[in-house]
Every structure is written in C-alpha cells, then in structure tokens.
Amino acid sequence: MFPTHPLDLHEIRSRIARSLSLQDLTSCVLVSQDWNGSFTPSLYKTVVVSKKGLSMESVERNKHLIQDLSIQRFSDEKLSLTPAQDRVISYIMDNSTLTRLKWPNNSIGSNGAQALAKALKTNSTLTDLNLTNCSFEDDGTQALAEVLKTNTTLVILNLGYNSIREKGAQALSEALKTNSTLTTLNLAVNLTGERESQVLADALKINSTLITLDLEDNSIGNNGAQALSDALKINSNLTTLNLRCNWIEDNGAQALAEALKINSTLITLSLYNNAIHGNGTVALSEALKINSTLTTLNMYDNMIQEIGAQALSEALKTNSTLTILDIGRNGIRDSGAQALAEALRINSTLNNLNLEQSSIGDNGAQALAEALKTNSTLTALSLEDNSIGGNGAQALSEALKVNSTLTTLHMSSNPIENKGAQSLAEALKINSTLTNLDLYDNGIQEIGAQALAEALKTNSTLAILDLGRNGIRDRGAQALAKALKYNFTLTNLELENSSVRDDGAQALAEGLTYNYTLTNLDLQDNAIGDNGARALSEALKFNSTLTTLNLRITSVGKNGAQALAEALKTNSTVSILLK
Structure with a gap:
C-alpha cells in the first residue's frame, strides 16, 4: 500500500x-x-x-x-584530540559491544592517550587497540601502562611510531610484569637504544602471557640483543619476535643463538636488515642443529655471504622443524646456492626458501634444479633479481618436469629471455603442481610469450602468470588470448608494461568472451587506446567472471572511457582501474 x-x-x-x-x-x-x-x-x-x-x-x-x-x-x-572526539571515545569505551578500536595516524597526543586510558579502566570488552603513530610519547604511554596493570580484556596493543623513550618503556615493562591477558605488543619504531630494550627484556623474564613482540627499527644493537637473549633463556611463552632493522651484529646474533639452544617456545624470529656477517650466521646455524621449535627464520638483507649460506646448509641437513628460511639479499652467490642445494636433497621440512637478490647465476640455479628433482617438501622458491640466464632456466624447467611439490616459482628480473621462457613452457606442459609463475622483467619477447601460450592450452594447474615488463607486444598478447579460449585454470594474468597496443587488447577481449575463470587482467602501462578499450568493453558485456581490469597509464581517451562505462551498466562484477 x-x-x-x-x-x-x-x-x-x-x-x-x-x-x-x-x-x-x-x-x-x-x-x-x-x-x-x-x-x-x-x-x-x-x-x-x-x-x-x-x-x-x-x-x-x-x-x-x-x-x-x-x-x-x-x-x-596533525590534529589534537578535540572535546567532541574525547566525549565520543568515552561513550564508546563505556559500551558493551566494542571489541576493536583502530585510531592510527591521528595526533591525539598525551591528552588523547590519557583519555583512552581513563576509559579503559571501566571498559570490559575491548580486546584490540591500535594507536600507531599517535604522537603521545612517554606521558601517554605511562598512562596506558598504568591501566594495563589492572585491565583484564585487552589482548592486542599496537603502539608503533610513538616516540616512546626510556620512561615509557620502563612503565610498559612494569605493567607487563603484572598483566596477564596481553598477548601481542607492537613497539616498532619507538625506542632509541639499548637501555629501553633491556628494560623490556627484564619484563619478559616474568611475563607469562605475551606471545608476540614487535621491536622493529629500535636500534637495540648488540647489548639489546644480549638482554633479550637472556630473557629468552627463561621465558616460556613468547612465540614471535621481530628484531628487524636493529643494528644487530655478529655479537648480538651469537647471543641470540645461545638462547635458541635453550628456548623451546619461539617459533618465528626476524633478523631482517641487520648487520650479521658470517660468524653470527655460523652461530645461529649451530643453534638450529639443536633447536626443535623455530619454524621461521628471516635473515633477509644481512651480510652472511657464502660462508653463512654454507653454515645454514649444514644446519638444514639435521634440523627438522624450520619451514621458512629467508636469506635474500645476502650475496651468497653460486657457491652458497650450491651448498643449499646439497641440503635440500636431505632436508624434509623446509617448504619456503627466499634467495632473491643473491648474486646467483646459472651454476647456482642448475644446482638448485638438481635438488628439486628429489626434494619433496619445498613449495615456494624465490630466485627473483639474480643473474640466471637461459641455461639456468632450462635446468629449472627440467626439474619442474619431475618435481611434484613446488607450487610457487618467482623468477622475475632474471635474463632468461626467450630461451628460458621456451624451456619453462615445455615444463608447463608436463608439470601438474605449479600454480604461481612470476616471469616479470625477464627479457621475454613475442617468441617466448607464444611458447608459454601454447603451454597454457594444455596446462591445468597454473593460476597466476606474471609476464609484466616483457616486450611480448601484440603478437604475444594475441597468442595468450587464444590460450584463454582453452585454458580454464588461470585466474590472474599480468601484462603490465609489455608493449601491448590496440590489436593485442582486441585479441584479449575476444579471449575474454570465451574464458570464464580469469578474474584479474593487468594491462596497465601499455599503449592501449580507445579501440582497444571499446573491444574490452564489448567483451565485458558477456564475461561475468573478471573482477579487475587494470588500464591505468594507458592511452584510453574519453571515447574509450565512455565505452567502458557503458559496459559497467550491465556488468556488475568487474572493477575497471583507469586513473
């Protein structure tokens, strides 16, 4: 009515x-x-x-x-906390439904932190509080720390980027000694040196609930690492420790290694971007021979070089718990890769290995390929931004023909060119486990793209293929478009900056009218104009599975944009990125 x-x-x-x-x-x-x-x-x-x-x-x-x-x-x-905001937060904190409050990047200052602390005294539902980059420094931290002594519901607290110094760290340390509910504490980019980390380490010797501690970029140095090491020898609940970007050198790494020989709870340790050389890595490797709980070790961007890789490879031959090892950007070269390859023939637990930016050439790639023929646990291997050419890619291709566990292979920024692409294409015709292949910026041209397209016609497992920044041009795009008519497993095709013009876009549009599995097509930074956009818009009137079409940084003008807008009137699944 x-x-x-x-x-x-x-x-x-x-x-x-x-x-x-x-x-x-x-x-x-x-x-x-x-x-x-x-x-x-x-x-x-x-x-x-x-x-x-x-x-x-x-x-x-x-x-x-x-x-x-x-x-x-x-x-x-930057804005200070207004009276209206203060009032609203007090009202909200006093209700019985709010469980998570995120207030990042707002300069609430010490007054705002104190207002929140006051509200937390009576709130009994909030479990997750994010105050990243809120400029409340030590005074605000002390107010929040005082509440933590009595609060029994807060589980996650993020105080990153707040210029917390010694007084704030001391207050948090005292709170952690009595608090029995907080499990996650993020203090990234706060502390200015070793003293603050030593104070927190003292709390870890007593606290029995904290399981995740993020101390990224706090300049804790070797002395701070030593203090944390002493705490880890006693602490029996911490499982994740992030020490990324902390100027930890060999002495600090050696101290942490001693703790790992005793500690039986730490699962994840990040030493990303420190100054650990061979000696520190040797010490950590010796600890891995004894430790039976650590599953993730991140040493990306240190200075371990060949000696460190060789030490880690010896540890991997006996260690039975580590599943993720990231030693990218460490200059391990071919000899380091060869040592790790020897370990992979024996190790039966590692499933993710990152060796990007490691100065590895064909010889190192060939050694790793031989290991992949027998290894049955590795699922992800990153070799991006090395010096692997066609011969190395060919060796890896031969391994993929027999390997049945690897699902992700990152090969971007390696000069494998057409020869390497053709070899990998032959492997894709046989391999039945690889789902993600990254060939971004590999010097692949039309011939290489055509070979990969032929493989896609029969391959039934690959879901993600990145051919961005390769000069595949229209002919390569046309070959891939034909493959889309037969392939029904690929969901993500990246062709960014690949010299594709209108003819290639028109061919891909035709492929989309037949394909019903592709969800993401990235054509950004190509010379596609209005004709290509119109063809794609026509395809979108029939295709109902594509969810993202990226046409940013192209030559699509007003007419092409209007055609795409018209397609959106009937297609309710796709998002078109133009700006």
Whole structure:
C-alpha cells in the first residue's frame, strides 16, 4: 500500500539507508553530510570514520551497535584530540559491544592517550587497540601502562611510531610484569637504544602471557640483543619476535643463538636488515642443529655471504622443524646456492626458501634444479633479481618436469629471455603442481610469450602468470588470448608494461568472451587506446567472471572511457582501474 501522506526527506533517506551496504552509505555521505543522520544499520559491526565519511556524531548515536571502529586521519595536518572526539571515545569505551578500536595516524597526543586510558579502566570488552603513530610519547604511554596493570580484556596493543623513550618503556615493562591477558605488543619504531630494550627484556623474564613482540627499527644493537637473549633463556611463552632493522651484529646474533639452544617456545624470529656477517650466521646455524621449535627464520638483507649460506646448509641437513628460511639479499652467490642445494636433497621440512637478490647465476640455479628433482617438501622458491640466464632456466624447467611439490616459482628480473621462457613452457606442459609463475622483467619477447601460450592450452594447474615488463607486444598478447579460449585454470594474468597496443587488447577481449575463470587482467602501462578499450568493453558485456581490469597509464581517451562505462551498466562484477 502506498503512503497516504508525503514523506519528509529525512524519512526517505532512512528508508533507503536500510537497504544500503555500509560502503554505499559511506559513499552517500561523501555526497552530502545529511546522510549521517540515516546511519542506523543494526547489522553494521565495522565502522570507518573519516573527515569525509561517517561522522563522529553518527558513531556516538549508534555506539551500542559497533564492534569494530576505525578512526582515520581527519586531514593532512596533525590534529589534537578535540572535546567532541574525547566525549565520543568515552561513550564508546563505556559500551558493551566494542571489541576493536583502530585510531592510527591521528595526533591525539598525551591528552588523547590519557583519555583512552581513563576509559579503559571501566571498559570490559575491548580486546584490540591500535594507536600507531599517535604522537603521545612517554606521558601517554605511562598512562596506558598504568591501566594495563589492572585491565583484564585487552589482548592486542599496537603502539608503533610513538616516540616512546626510556620512561615509557620502563612503565610498559612494569605493567607487563603484572598483566596477564596481553598477548601481542607492537613497539616498532619507538625506542632509541639499548637501555629501553633491556628494560623490556627484564619484563619478559616474568611475563607469562605475551606471545608476540614487535621491536622493529629500535636500534637495540648488540647489548639489546644480549638482554633479550637472556630473557629468552627463561621465558616460556613468547612465540614471535621481530628484531628487524636493529643494528644487530655478529655479537648480538651469537647471543641470540645461545638462547635458541635453550628456548623451546619461539617459533618465528626476524633478523631482517641487520648487520650479521658470517660468524653470527655460523652461530645461529649451530643453534638450529639443536633447536626443535623455530619454524621461521628471516635473515633477509644481512651480510652472511657464502660462508653463512654454507653454515645454514649444514644446519638444514639435521634440523627438522624450520619451514621458512629467508636469506635474500645476502650475496651468497653460486657457491652458497650450491651448498643449499646439497641440503635440500636431505632436508624434509623446509617448504619456503627466499634467495632473491643473491648474486646467483646459472651454476647456482642448475644446482638448485638438481635438488628439486628429489626434494619433496619445498613449495615456494624465490630466485627473483639474480643473474640466471637461459641455461639456468632450462635446468629449472627440467626439474619442474619431475618435481611434484613446488607450487610457487618467482623468477622475475632474471635474463632468461626467450630461451628460458621456451624451456619453462615445455615444463608447463608436463608439470601438474605449479600454480604461481612470476616471469616479470625477464627479457621475454613475442617468441617466448607464444611458447608459454601454447603451454597454457594444455596446462591445468597454473593460476597466476606474471609476464609484466616483457616486450611480448601484440603478437604475444594475441597468442595468450587464444590460450584463454582453452585454458580454464588461470585466474590472474599480468601484462603490465609489455608493449601491448590496440590489436593485442582486441585479441584479449575476444579471449575474454570465451574464458570464464580469469578474474584479474593487468594491462596497465601499455599503449592501449580507445579501440582497444571499446573491444574490452564489448567483451565485458558477456564475461561475468573478471573482477579487475587494470588500464591505468594507458592511452584510453574519453571515447574509450565512455565505452567502458557503458559496459559497467550491465556488468556488475568487474572493477575497471583507469586513473
């Protein structure tokens, strides 16, 4: 029945709002702030507040419905906590539904942190609090730390990028000695030296609940590493420790190695981007021969070189727990790769190995390939940005013909060229496990792309293929388009910056009319114009599976954009990226 009296504008908005998603309602707010009054959705559990989005007043009015609140930065300038924001936070923290509050990149300062601390004294539902980059320094940290002594619900606390110094670290340390619920603490990019880390290490000797500690980029140095090592010898609950970018050298690594010989709970250790050389790596390797719990070791961007790789390879021959090893950007060269290859023939637990930017050439790749013929556990291998050419790629291809476990192979930025692409194509005709192949920036041209396209006609496992920044041109794109008519497993095809023009785009458009599995097609940074865009728009009228079409940095003009917009009137699944 139709209403017998006209509805006012507010009522009309309210009725429309009931059928809108939160994303659509937020879009309405961008057009007119009047829509803020229509925000009364009973099922909306996650809310994002920003300068142009839903207002703080809307949040206050509906605080009893919200479980997950994210307050985004209100402007490019740093803002202090306003009285209105202070009031709203107090109201929200006092409700019985909010479990997660994210307030990153807002200069709430010490006053804001103190207001939150006051609210936390009575709140009994919040479990996750993110205050990254909020500029509250030691005073705000001390207020929050005081609350942690009595709070029994907060589980995750992110205080990264807040200029916390010794007083703040000391306060947090004291809180951790009595707090029995916090499991995750992020203090990345805060502390200025070894003293602060030593204070926190003292807390770890007593605390029995913290399982994840992030101390990234805190300049803890060797003395800080020594203090943490002493704590790890006693602590029996920490499972994840991030020490990325901390100026830890061989002495610090040796101290941590001693702890690993005793500690039986740490699962993940990140030493990414420190200054660990061969001696430190040798010590860590010796620890791995004894340790039976560590599963992930990240030593990316240190200085372990060949001696470190050789030491780690010896450890891998006996270690039975490590599953992820990242030693990319360490200059291990061919001899280091050859040593690791020997270990892979024996090791039966490692499943992810990152050797990117490691100065590995064909000889190293050939050794790794031989190991892959017998290894039955490695699932992901990254060799990107090395010096592997056609011969190395050919050896890896031969391995892929018999290997039945590797699912991901990253080969980007290696000069394998057409010869390597053709070899890999032959492997794809036989291999039945590889799902992700990254050949970005490999010097592959039309011939190589055509070979890979032929393989795709019969391959039934590959889901992701990255051929970006390869001069495959229109002929290569046309060959791949034909493959799309037969292949029904590929979901992601990356052709960024591959010298594809309108003819190639038109061929790909035709392929899309037959294909029903591809969900992402990346054609950005190509010379595709209006004709190519029109062809793609016609294909989108029939294709209902593509979800992302990337046409950024192309030559698509007004007419092409209009054609694509027309296609969107009937296609409700695809997102087209143009700007």
